[in-house]
Amino acid sequence: MRTTIKDIAAATGLSVTTVSLVLNHKPSGISSATRERVLKAAKEMDYRPNQLAVGLIKRRTNTIGLLVPDIRNMFYSAIAKEAEHACRKKGWTVMLCNTGDQHKRELEYIRVLGSRGVDGIILGISSDGNDEKTQESCELTRSLGIPLLLLDRTVQGSAVVVDHKKGGFLATEHLIKLGHRRIACITGPSYLQGSISRVEGYRQALSQYGIPFDESLLVEGGYMMQNGEEGVLKLADKQYTALFAFNDMMAYGAYKALRRQGKSVPDDVSVVGYDDIFFSEILEVPLTSVRQPLEELGSAAASLLMEIANGETENKVIQFEPQLIVRKSTAKPKE
Amino acid sequence: MRTTIKDIAAATGLSVTTVSLVLNHKPSGISSATRERVLKAAKEMDYRPNQLAVGLIKRRTNTIGLLVPDIRNMFYSAIAKEAEHACRKKGWTVMLCNTGDQHKRELEYIRVLGSRGVDGIILGISSDGNDEKTQESCELTRSLGIPLLLLDRTVQGSAVVVDHKKGGFLATEHLIKLGHRRIACITGPSYLQGSISRVEGYRQALSQYGIPFDESLLVEGGYMMQNGEEGVLKLADKQYTALFAFNDMMAYGAYKALRRQGKSVPDDVSVVGYDDIFFSEILEVPLTSVRQPLEELGSAAASLLMEIANGETENKVIQFEPQLIVRKSTAKPKE
DNA sequence: TTGAAAGCGCTAACAT
DNA sequence: ATGTTAGCGCTTTCAA
Numbered sequence: 001m002r003t004t005i006k007d008i009a010a011a012t013g014l015s016v017t018t019v020s021l022v023l024n025h026k027p028s029g030i031s032s033a034t035r036e037r038v039l040k041a042a043k044e045m046d047y048r049p050n051q052l053a054v055g056l057i058k059r060r061t062n063t064i065g066l067l068v069p070d071i072r073n074m075f076y077s078a079i080a081k082e083a084e085h086a087c088r089k090k091g092w093t094v095m096l097c098n099t100g101d102q103h104k105r106e107l108e109y110i111r112v113l114g115s116r117g118v119d120g121i122i123l124g125i126s127s128d129g130n131d132e133k134t135q136e137s138c139e140l141t142r143s144l145g146i147p148l149l150l151l152d153r154t155v156q157g158s159a160v161v162v163d164h165k166k167g168g169f170l171a172t173e174h175l176i177k178l179g180h181r182r183i184a185c186i187t188g189p190s191y192l193q194g195s196i197s198r199v200e201g202y203r204q205a206l207s208q209y210g211i212p213f214d215e216s217l218l219v220e221g222g223y224m225m226q227n228g229e230e231g232v233l234k235l236a237d238k239q240y241t242a243l244f245a246f247n248d249m250m251a252y253g254a255y256k257a258l259r260r261q262g263k264s265v266p267d268d269v270s271v272v273g274y275d276d277i278f279f280s281e282i283l284e285v286p287l288t289s290v291r292q293p294l295e296e297l298g299s300a301a302a303s304l305l306m307e308i309a310n311g312e313t314e315n316k317v318i319q320f321e322p323q324l325i326v327r328k329s330t331a332k333p334k335e
Numbered sequence: 336m337r338t339t340i341k342d343i344a345a346a347t348g349l350s351v352t353t354v355s356l357v358l359n360h361k362p363s364g365i366s367s368a369t370r371e372r373v374l375k376a377a378k379e380m381d382y383r384p385n386q387l388a389v390g391l392i393k394r395r396t397n398t399i400g401l402l403v404p405d406i407r408n409m410f411y412s413a414i415a416k417e418a419e420h421a422c423r424k425k426g427w428t429v430m431l432c433n434t435g436d437q438h439k440r441e442l443e444y445i446r447v448l449g450s451r452g453v454d455g456i457i458l459g460i461s462s463d464g465n466d467e468k469t470q471e472s473c474e475l476t477r478s479l480g481i482p483l484l485l486l487d488r489t490v491q492g493s494a495v496v497v498d499h500k501k502g503g504f505l506a507t508e509h510l511i512k513l514g515h516r517r518i519a520c521i522t523g524p525s526y527l528q529g530s531i532s533r534v535e536g537y538r539q540a541l542s543q544y545g546i547p548f549d550e551s552l553l554v555e556g557g558y559m560m561q562n563g564e565e566g567v568l569k570l571a572d573k574q575y576t577a578l579f580a581f582n583d584m585m586a587y588g589a590y591k592a593l594r595r596q597g598k599s600v601p602d603d604v605s606v607v608g609y610d611d612i613f614f615s616e617i618l619e620v621p622l623t624s625v626r627q628p629l630e631e632l633g634s635a636a637a638s639l640l641m642e643i644a645n646g647e648t649e650n651k652v653i654q655f656e657p658q659l660i661v662r663k664s665t666a667k668p669k670e
Numbered sequence: 671t672t673g674a675a676a677g678c679g680c681t682a683a684c685a686t
Numbered sequence: 687a688t689g690t691t692a693g694c695g696c697t698t699t700c701a702a
Contacts, residue, residue, distance in 0.1 A: 056388055
């Protein structure tokens with residue numbers, strides 16, 4: 001932030017206008033002689049425009065805010081990485097904000113980002129919130145005039161989402177095709193869209209293959225490993241040959257609890273997870289899981305948001321398809 | 336970014352100066368009547384200062400840049416989270432930059448951050464670089480006048496580091512005290528400070544307990560799981576009862592390879608990892624590992640950098656002590 | 671083809 | 687105790 005446009009003007013004996021024009025590749029008629037002169041000076045003096053000044057006058061900062069509940073969560077760090085990559089390619093920058101899964105901080109950060117002039121916000125809704133709170137966050141960004149894009153949640157406006165109904169369907173169908181008919185589920189919190197959709201997919205698969213739905217095979221979890229362990233305990237007196245955990249962490253917990261019950265995976269119980277986080281692959285019994293295309297999600301989120309900020313695109317929801325990754329934790333039921 | 340200071344001036348019939356003075360809690364003498372009037376108007380009109388304008392004039396943005404090789408890496412995401420947290424508490428913001436472990440991007444980003452007026456940079460050196468390249472990055476930030484703080488690397492200037500020599504010592508001593516005398520190592524790349532220090536600690540422990548150093552028990556790895564597997568294969572014809580992997584990922588790889596060799600952990604071979612990443616705890620045989628205080632590291636990095644940016648502190652290196660976490664992968668040697 | 675001047679929203683001497 | 691004024695570094699009419 002050393003040399004300014006003024007310095008270049010002085011050095012070349014031109015006006016700041018001319019320098020600015022050249023440096024911004026404006027189609028205005030400027031003799032190639034002066035153009036060269038300016039470019040040369042700019043290079044020699046290692047000129048870099050002060051983006052604060054540019055942002056102030058252009059009302060554009062080429063910056064997006066990325067609000068996530070917890071960056072340590074693979075889901076968000078994978079998205080963050082690709083979002084950042086997409087931005088970098090276009091000369092944009094990412095402001096990272098960790099909400100710690102607190103709605104309050106979400107709001108606080110939206111204001112901060114607003115005052116820093118971000119051109120858009122990618123929001124991973126904190127899970128401590130209900131629909132009303134989500135609405136509140138959306139409303140706030142709208143009132144600040146900041147384009148918003150939601151991650152894996154549709155409320156209004158733009159979003160990138162995963163078809164979790166299909167995810168639920170794929171997992172269940174896989175088990176059914178292996179011959180399972182008593183398929184238990186450890187779900188996510190019952191008020192979360194993602195979990196509800198997975199249940200829908202689960203039920204759709206059952207119904208499509210003529211298997212009766214048994215509500216007692218569903219236990220509610222909270223996406224933590226511990227919930228997987230608890231879930232298996234709650235299912236102790238139930239007959240089931242397969243288990244669909246709504247995320248991999250809970251599947252790991254289920255592994256643990258099943259082992260303690262003397263049951264083997266997949267000989268006694270087949271297990272399917274969801275998320276396909278890195279470790280599922282390297283477990284002793286690699287976990288069959290439903291993979292969400294996080295990279296695509298992150299990249300698409302950033303690209304879409306930049307387009308919206310540029311006025312090139314209107315509100316839009318992009319949906320991605322999950323994919324079943326079959327590993328060693330699922331097999332035909334015994335006998 | 337709707338209402339400006341001008342609007343408030345107009346609404347209250349005061350000058351922008353007065354409004355600015357009040358809003359910035361300047362110690363100047365202002366009647367509490369007008370103070371109230373301004374504050375009230377500001378609140379009603381939901382005033383938020385345009386930080387671009389503030390930054391432009393104050394030459395301070397209260398923003399730091401965080402450059403990491405890969406945010407998906409637990410090491411960096413944990414640090415990022417805490418750094419962000421420390422910043423948020425002080426009203427600072429973090430710009431996240433992922434270098435993809437490429438020195439070139441590191442340089443590119445330093446320039447970008449400079450033109451965006453960050454007040455400091457926390458740099459996690461990309462591992463594709465040698466000392467010379469590291470030096471280049473430092474030099475560039477210096478020439479741009481941006482305070483710099485290195486993560487886990489000391490070159491010059493400020494840094495937060497972990498005492499890896501001690502880490503290596505702790506791991507080795509633990510194994511020695513259990514009775515092991517033939518302790519193999521799968522190290523990191525031989526040119527990396529962190530790995531070199533661990534080896535030093537390893538050797539120090541051996542020497543302190545009167546155990547001869549046997550170079551053939553050391554194989555070089557690259558911090559990837561695969562290197563752990565390869566390492567065990569390379570050690571196949573060696574006599575050893577314990578293995579010190581220089582990070583957890585390689586320890587997992589070692590687990591795999593040992594299992595394939597029909598060896599059990601810890602009955603046949605004790606294994607110690609390094610990093611204590613989350614999954615080490617939930618493995619079937621939970622991994623004994625050396626824990627780096629990443630949270631403290633991240634928090635300290637941000638706090639120190641903010642202090643430096645504020646001119647409150649000079650160059651400073653903060654060193655943290657690693658900690659041995661004993662789990663199930665280490666035991667007395669057989670017989 | 672180039673330049674003068676206004677102004678983005680804010681702070682900070684310097685008056686008054 | 688409050689206001690005037692001059693910028694921060696840049697873009698952008700509008701003139702010349």
